[in-house]
Amino acid sequence: MAALTSYRRVLAQPGTARFSLAGLVARLPISMVGLGIVLLVEDQSGSYGVAGTVTATYTVAGAGLAIAQGRLLDRLGQRLVLTVAATLFSVAMALLVWSVQEDWPRAATYVLAAVAGATLPQVGSCVRARWSHVLDRSTDVQTAFALEAVLDEVVFVVGPILATVLATTVDPVVGLAVAVVSGLVGCLGLARQHATEPPTHVHDHATGPRPAMPWRTVAPLTVVSVGLGVLFGAAEVTTVAFSEERGAEAYAGALLAVWALGSLLSGVVTGAVSWRRGPSYRVRVGALAMAVSMLPLFLVDSMWTMAVLLLVGGSATAPTLVATLSMAEQVLPRPRMTEGLAVLHTGLVAGVAPGAALSGFVVDHHGASAAYLVSAGAGVLAALAALALPRQGRTT
Numbered sequence: 001m002a003a004l005t006s007y008r009r010v011l012a013q014p015g016t017a018r019f020s021l022a023g024l025v026a027r028l029p030i031s032m033v034g035l036g037i038v039l040l041v042e043d044q045s046g047s048y049g050v051a052g053t054v055t056a057t058y059t060v061a062g063a064g065l066a067i068a069q070g071r072l073l074d075r076l077g078q079r080l081v082l083t084v085a086a087t088l089f090s091v092a093m094a095l096l097v098w099s100v101q102e103d104w105p106r107a108a109t110y111v112l113a114a115v116a117g118a119t120l121p122q123v124g125s126c127v128r129a130r131w132s133h134v135l136d137r138s139t140d141v142q143t144a145f146a147l148e149a150v151l152d153e154v155v156f157v158v159g160p161i162l163a164t165v166l167a168t169t170v171d172p173v174v175g176l177a178v179a180v181v182s183g184l185v186g187c188l189g190l191a192r193q194h195a196t197e198p199p200t201h202v203h204d205h206a207t208g209p210r211p212a213m214p215w216r217t218v219a220p221l222t223v224v225s226v227g228l229g230v231l232f233g234a235a236e237v238t239t240v241a242f243s244e245e246r247g248a249e250a251y252a253g254a255l256l257a258v259w260a261l262g263s264l265l266s267g268v269v270t271g272a273v274s275w276r277r278g279p280s281y282r283v284r285v286g287a288l289a290m291a292v293s294m295l296p297l298f299l300v301d302s303m304w305t306m307a308v309l310l311l312v313g314g315s316a317t318a319p320t321l322v323a324t325l326s327m328a329e330q331v332l333p334r335p336r337m338t339e340g341l342a343v344l345h346t347g348l349v350a351g352v353a354p355g356a357a358l359s360g361f362v363v364d365h366h367g368a369s370a371a372y373l374v375s376a377g378a379g380v381l382a383a384l385a386a387l388a389l390p391r392q393g394r395t396t
Contacts (some may be wrong), residue, residue, distance in 0.1 A: 006143040006272050013134055014142075015196040022193065023127035024151050026086075026186025029157025031121065032179035033093070034059060039115070039163070040172035044100050050228045054113050056353060061117030063350045069122050070342025074335055076124050077200040079191045085121040086187035088209040092116035094182045097173055122186045124148070127342040132329050132337055133198040139274055142326045146271025149325075153264040157257060201335030211333035218331070218340055220388040221324050222347040224287060227382030228321060229351020231290060234359035234374040235259065239310070241360075241368035248303055258307045262314025271317045279327035288321030293378025297372035313375075320382070327389070351378070 011017045033057050041051035073081045096112040098104075131144035159179075166175035236256060237238035275282065293313040300306050324344065332340040355378060362371040 004272065006140070006274075007147060010131075010135060010140050010144045010147070012134075015193060016131070016134060019193050019196050020147065020192075022152070022186050022189040023123050023148070024155065024186070025121040025182050026121065026190055027155045027183075028150070028159055028162075028186070029089075029179045030123075031156045032163040032175065033116075033120075035160050036163045036167065036172065036176040036179055039167040040097065040100055040176060041109075043167075043172050044103075050106070052151070054109055057110050058113040058117040059349065059353060061114040062120045063117075063346050065118040066122055066125075066342045066346045066349070067077050067339060070125055071336075073122065073129070073268060073338040073342075074127060074198075074201050077127075078197050078338075079194065082187045082191040083121075084124065085119050086184050088119040088183045089116055089121060090180050092119060095253055096177055097375050101173070118133075121183065121270055122338070122342050122345065123183075123187065123190070124152070125234035125338050125345055126190065128325060128329070128341055129198050129338045130196050134196050138330060140324070141329055142275070142279070142322065145269040145325045146267050146318070146322045146330070147203035150264055150267040150271070153260050153267065153318065156263075157260045161253070174209035180367065198334070198337065211335050213336055213340060213343075214331045214333075217390055218328065218343060220378045220385045221283070221328055222343055223385035224283060224320070224324050224382045225344045226351040226386065227290075228317065228324075229348040230318070230350075230355035230358075230377045230378035230381070231294070232348075233352035233355030233357075234371065234378060235294070235310075235313075237356045237359045238363065238368050238371040238375065241305075241363040241371065242306065243303070245368050246301075246303060251303060255303070255310055259310040259314040262311040263318040266315035267318030267322065269375065270322050279323040280331065280386075280389045280391055283320060283327060283389060284383070286316055286323055287379060287382035287386045289316035290320060291353035291376055291383050294372060294376040294379055298369055298376070300326050300369070317380075 037055045038048070038051040038059060041054050042048050045051070053079055069081065069085065092112055096109060096116055099109045099112055122280060127148060130147060131148070132141055135141050135144060141187070161250040163175040163179065166172075239255050239259070240249070240252040243249050243255060246289070290313070293309070293316050295307055297306065300309060325341065328344055329337070355374065359371040359374040362374055
C-alpha cells in the first residue's frame with residue numbers, strides 16, 4: 001500500500017527494525033508494573049489504599065529521576081546506562097516482591113518501590129534518540145516517531161490485559177515477573193546494538209559552555225505533555241466509572257480499547273502522511289482537537305454513543321504526541337537529545353496520577369459524566385500551552 005511506503009523506508013535503514021523491536025519488548029514494564037504492584041500488594045495486604053501508595057511511590061520516583069537518567073544517557077551512552085539501570089530495576093523489583101510476600105516492614109517496601117521507579121530504564125527516549133541519530137530527513141523522523149507512538153499504544157493495550165490475566169489466573173507475582181524479564185531482555189538487547197547508538201557527549205569545559213536547553217520551546221511542550229498525561233489518567237478512570245454507573249462494568253475495557261484504537265489508527269496515518277505544516281502548527285491543532293473532542297462526552301448517556309465519541313477523541317491524542325516529540329527533536333541539541341525527550345516523558349507521566357485523582361474526586365461528588373470535563377480541561381491546558389510555542393513555516 002502506498003500509505004505504508006514511509007514506514008517501509010524508515011524500517012529499511014540498517015538496524016532500525018531491530019532496535020525498534022527491542023524497544024517494544026523493553027517497554028512492557030511501563031504498562032504492567034504499576035498495575036502489577038497494585039494487584040500484588042492488595043492480594044497480600046487486602047488494602048487498595050496501601051497498594052495505591054506503594055504504586056504512587058514507584059511512579060513519583062520514576063518521574064523524578066527520568067531527567068537525570070536522560071542526562072546520563074547522553075553523557076555515558078545507552079550501552080552502559082541501560083545495562084546498569086535494567087539490572088538495578090530488576091533487582092529492586094525482585095526485592096519488592098519478596099518484601100510484600102514476606103511481610104517486611106512497610107517502609108522497606110516503599111524504599112524498594114522508589115528504587116525500582118528511579119531505575120526504570122527510559123526506553124522510549126532511548127529509541128527515539130536512535131531514530132533521530134540514524135535518520136537525516138525530518139519527515140522520516142516524524143514517521144519513526146509515529147511508529148513508536150503506535151507501538152506505545154500496543155504496549156498500553158496489551159500490558160494491562162496481560163498483567164491482569166496472569167495475576168488473576170495464575171498469581172500476581174507471575175505478572176510482575178513477566179514484566180521484569182521482558183524489560184531486562186529488551187533493554188539488554190537494545191544496549192547491545194552499538195551500530196545505531198547515538199554518540200556520547202561528554203562536556204569539555206575547554207571547548208566552551210554546554211549547549212543550552214531550548215526552554216523557549218521545551219517548556220511549552222512539557223506543559224502540553226502534562227496535559228496529555230492528565231487527559232490519559234482522567235479519561236481512564238472516568239470511562240470505568242461511566243460503565244459501572246450503567247451496570248456495564250464488564251465493557252469498560254472495551255471502551256478503553258476503542259479509545260486506544262482511535263489513537264493507534266490516527267498514529268499510523270500521521271506517520272504515513274507528508275505534512276506541509278510544521279509540528280508547531282500540528283501541536284496547536286491537535287491540542288485543540290483533544291479539548292473539543294472530549295467536551296461532548298459530558299452529555300452522553302449511551303454506551304454505544306460513548307464508544308463512537310471515544311474513538312473520535314482517541315484519534316486526536318497520537319497526532320498531538322507525535323507532533324510534540326517531532327518539534328522537540330528539531331530544536332534539541334544533539335548532546336542533550338535524550339535528556340530533552342526525558343523532560344517531555346516526565347511531564348507526560350507526571351500528569352497521569354493527578355488526572356486520575358481529580359477525575360476520581362469529581363466522579364465521587366458529581367458523577368462520571370461530569371468527570372469528563374477534567375479530560376476536556378486537560379485538552380484546554382495543552383492548547384493554551386501550544387499557543388506559546390514559536391511559530392514555524394511550512395515543511396518541505
